[in-house]
Amino acid sequence: MQRPFVPNTSTPYAAAGEANIQKAVREALAADRKRHTEILSLPEAKGRKVLAEQLFLSERSVDEIRAALAAAPTDARAKSDTIAKRAVANHRGETPPGQKPSATTKRVVAGLRARGFGQSNP
Structure with a gap:
């Protein structure tokens, strides 16, 4: 019977790796919040908030979302x-x-x- 792999977290390398992961997560969350704010503050998002929220969840760039919002009906x-x-x-x-x-x-x-x-x- 094989035992499952359990990483050794007591080494300095593991602690450094965990710190890097936490830093990367914080940076990714900050970038995601900035992108969300940027999309919702677009002039094209006015009157199209629900659509802007849905497009935010996609992998599209802010410029692609701006173009999609501009083409969508307003109210x-x-x-x-x-x-x-x-x-x-x-x-x-x-x-x-x-x-x-x-x-x-x-x-x-x-x-x-x-x-x-x-x-x-x-």
């Missing part, structure tokens, strides 16, 4: 709110915000209302 929440408002308006038979009802829509809504749809019964 995704406003877009999703508009989509939700349109869906609610369509469900109610109303004209979605920013659109004019088509002739077909007007005919369908008039037909549904004539049959009693969309009207509350007391």
Whole structure:
């Protein structure tokens, strides 16, 4: 039966190696924090914080992330709110915000209302 390898940490070389590892970890964490701050402070990150956070987790450079953020739409929440408002308006038979009802829509809504749809019964 073979015994597992256990490194000897009592030698001066092992202690120096551990100190170097700890130093390297501190430096890597500092560099990672600096990169995170740099990405979130980009002017292109304004209104795109969630995307900036996701791109930070990638291995892309700051310049690549800047280009990706510049190409992305700014306010995704406003877009999703508009989509939700349109869906609610369509469900109610109303004209979605920013659109004019088509002739077909007007005919369908008039037909549904004539049959009693969309009207509350007391």
